[in-house]
Amino acid sequence: MLTMTEAATANPSDPEPKPPLIDPVCGSGSPAIATLERLTVRYPRWKRIYGKIEDCRVLSKNAAEPRCLLIVGRSGVGKTSLIQKYLAEHPPRETATGRVVPVLFAQIPAPATIKAMASHLLEALGDPMPQRGTLDGMTQRSVRLIAACQVELIILDEFQHFIDREKNFKVLQTVSDWLKNLINSTRVPIVLVGMPESVKVLTENDQLARRFMAKERLSPFQWRGDGKDEFIRFLEEVSEKLPLAEKPMIYSVDVAQRMFWATEGRTALVMKIVRSATREALVNNWKTITIRELAKAYTEALVGDDDELTNPFLGPIPPIDAYGRPVRLSQDEPKEQTPKKRFKAAGSASKSDFSSMMKGQAA
Template structure:
């Protein structure tokens, strides 16, 4: 296949959304919260939690595409307000980020009280109907229990004042912010998890395989699970990706690149074995490589392994 074709496919493959079950569940929950607000004025808030690479920011982008900002002569209409929480966010820092997202040219000016009041006014003027705070774990990554309590208290005050549904998306440690503040916890009692492995009907291996096959369908290079059967390939994909869409995509993109560079007729488990070492973990060799016949079939989450749990405030990522 011509290099340009494969590169075009890789680009399309990178941009395409795959409706995997937890992504769809989160998107539907957010859309129905928006509809409920439109119909009744009730604001239901929720948390969307997921490890790095499970699709939180992609979900925000998907919603942004469905609800684009409209610039009218007299005002901007911002149905869905997206805010990327700045690292180690202080109350004034997050207020600033919200004002920036609202298009306030004077977002840096004023005290916390003045900024909060401007957020409330602008949300009303721009007819904001839902607010999404991505990377919300940053609200927890700075200070001690007292600071966390104060950030939580300010947020509670803000969401009551703006009166619209609010979605916080972040790494699982975001839950700790809510443990400290009862009032905030009560408002965010609805929690959804991105990442595979939540289904009551399908095993995580089946979910991984389905996501993988959906991605494979976007490219025209033949892909085979050989020498494994499809069930075993699903299991190996799960251990290689920890059930996160980002890593399944990385593996496939690297395997396709190899197919192109080496003129391979088919992408099989041996190609994925090299892709895992090249892209996800350079120490993932032999029994530590999920596509190697000697693989131990266990999660790679011990010290120094790619899916080791992140330390407080310091996310660890596979490459």
């Protein structure tokens, strides 16, 4: 097994380069690329919340009232991939008696209005004219189609849109009441997904809150206590699933710390970097990915070409403080920054700096 350092020098100097695994221009149809894009790592927290969603669907069938669930999390923590995986495993199907939609998914529009909500549900149910009719008529059609399509679970994303940001973050009570009535009318459980501020909707609507007693938070990985080991295990599972000839050592402690600094433990950002690096390896028929590809992928997938940003995969390992937070390399930055803004420093490491780093790793 090559280390990240050994592989970094091995790829370009392959004495007899093989033809690329995929066409660099038309490579999206490659089986390896398809595997890469579908890659899902079911780490413990992911599996627990997935199981909670399944409980809502299955246990509600014989329950006195639907088991509903609220899932919250910051951007990039994996909410979308979790829901997409659940939908993929419970797809709609055509039967002799009509279309069956076991899991109905819709995004809550912004701003959220009752009519827009009803229209989105009707469209997801296959209504040919989802915007037609009065509000009452659209709601009644939604209820009838939910029953006709044998819907067992409704998932609504972007729940934070129930908060009106243009009016002092006021909760949209009429839409909240409409959602409560939809649950009562259909007896179908609903999973709401949104940003952490979504909880405000429930705190200001007691009747809706009673139906969403179960709440789950999908959080970024941490770099302290057991969180560090959990993050490293996650990276090892990612490494094992990549469609590469050799398992890349992205889970070594030094590379894992760089990855955590780059992503703040957010799975969506980790996968952006890893997918970008792996794509390049597949196009060039390399056996594995190295820290060099990760450095390039970080620039291309997360921050773009900005000479003022420091690449955490180049130079010394970036520090993380005692609280598990990435230490900013500039004291002049504002307190809260996106990953792109946070990496402001003297500039990217030079080639000589990179060579020194690689020698240090090899030692």
